[in-house]
Amino acid sequence: MxxxxxxxxxxxxxxxxxxxxxxxxxxxxxxxxxxxxxxxxxxxxxxxxxxxxxxxxxxxxxxxxxxxxxxxxxxxxxxxxxxxxxxxxxxxxxxxxxxxxxxxxxxxxxxxxxxxxxxxxxxxxxxxxxxxxxxxxxxxxxxxxxxxxxxxxxxxxxxxxxxxxxxxxxxxxxxxxxxxxxxxxxxxxxxxxxxxTCKGECLSMIKDAIMYKHVWKIDNFSKLNAESYDSQTFIAGDQKWKIKLYPMGRDGAASGHLSLYLALADPTSLPPTSKIYAQYTLRLLNQDYSSSNREYKVSWWFSASSPMQGWPRFITVTWFKTTSHRFLLNDSCTVEAEVTVHGTASALE
The missing domain is CATH 2.60.210.10 (Apoptosis, Tumor Necrosis Factor Receptor Associated Protein 2; Chain A)
Structure with missing residues (x-):
């Protein structure tokens, strides 16, 4: 000061x-x-x-x-x-x-x-x-x-x-x-x-950023009747994250699909002008490795005003429940998130 x-x-x-x-x-x-x-x-x-x-x-x-x-x-x-x-x-x-x-x-x-x-x-x-x-x-x-x-x-x-x-x-x-x-x-x-002149921001990119993986096993899938479910909170790039699952789709347009998102676990802790640039993959595992996993990868700026990003139509419920695809086995499924924080932006101080 x-x-x-x-x-x-x-x-x-x-x-x-x-x-x-x-x-x-x-x-x-x-x-x-x-x-x-x-x-x-x-x-x-x-x-x-x-x-x-x-x-x-x-x-x-x-x-x-x-x-x-x-x-x-x-x-x-x-x-x-x-x-x-x-x-x-x-x-x-x-x-x-x-x-x-x-x-x-x-x-x-x-x-x-x-x-x-x-x-x-x-x-x-x-x-x-x-x-x-x-x-x-x-x-x-x-x-x-x-x-x-x-x-x-x-x-x-x-x-x-x-x-x-x-x-x-x-x-x-x-x-x-x-x-x-x-x-x-x-x-x-x-x-x-x-x-x-305190109007502006500072972008800090992270050299040799580290990728963090979180595995979320969901049991008793057939008994999930709430609109959405959250994984346990995990840390990646000094930020708290969670995976968010909508078993029957996030909204009407995604009806009949599983919706899957990566979200900041506590977006209210971020100042309004702060942003986090992260590359991430969300993956639904094939549990006996007989066929490929279902996964998507993207980069996104997360912030207090945009705390969640993902895929409303990650996979159809029908495809997900088809026994031969092995995503749902013994009424359980496994979701993985791989998160790499590459940079942060914040207000000049």
């Missing part, structure tokens, strides 16, 4: 945001452009590089014994959480570049939207931010800021700068970024807007 600041301090926080936004908008009066040539910066479209006399508003990281990060193969350092704009954030520093993005010969610095359990996939936070690096020779801060705000959400929690600064410029003592094996980073975050 996204961390939300308590409402009691909301007005004060909004005032701070307005002040920060005015500060950003008047940057021309408060910042001066860095000499790009002197530090050999890579040209990156949409990135504003500035120098600030003021320290970062929201968070500062001081890293001592910087060289030991590489010595101990520490690819990144993730800061503790800090609050800005009513949300929790972290800074992530990659001393040799973000290897997941194939960055080399640079340091990388990212801002991450944090939270105890992570934010909802369908929740968005739009934020502008600046990330800082202290020049310890002058006491000023080199800062990078994207011209456009970024959208943080459950599937994209981090934004930042893969090539924040070249390693050559970063480690050059004359630049003052690393002094006595120590460097200082910081962050400012301005949340401009937030919104929930």
């Amino acid at each position: 996204l961390y939300k600041a308590q409402k009691a301090g909301k007005q004060s926080m909004q005032k701070d945001h307005r002040n920060m936004e005015e500060h950003l908008q008047s940057s021309a009066a408060k910042f001066f452009a860095i000499n790009m040539t002197s530090l050999n910066f890579d040209e990156q479209d949409g990135i504003l590089r500035t120098i600030s006399d003021a320290p970062p508003t929201h968070y500062t990281i001081k890293i001592q014994s910087l060289s030991l990060l590489s010595k101990h193969s520490l690819e990144k350092y993730e800061s503790g959480e800090f609050e800005a704009g009513g949300y929790k954030w972290k800074l992530v520093f990659y001393p040799n570049g973000n290897k997941r993005r194939n960055v080399t010969e640079h340091i990388s610095l990212n801002l991450v939207l944090a939270g105890a359990n992570g934010p909802q996939t369908c929740w968005e936070v739009h934020a502008a931010f600046r990330l800082f690096l202290l020049d310890q020779n002058t006491g000023t801060y080199f800062a990078l800021q994207e011209q456009n705000e970024r959208r943080f959400h459950g599937m994209k929690l981090d934004w930042g700068f893969d090539k924040f600064l070249s390693l050559k410029a970063f480690t050059d003592a004359s630049n003052g970024f690393v002094v006595e094996d120590t460097c200082v980073f910081g962050a400012e975050v301005l949340v401009r807007k937030e919104r929930s």
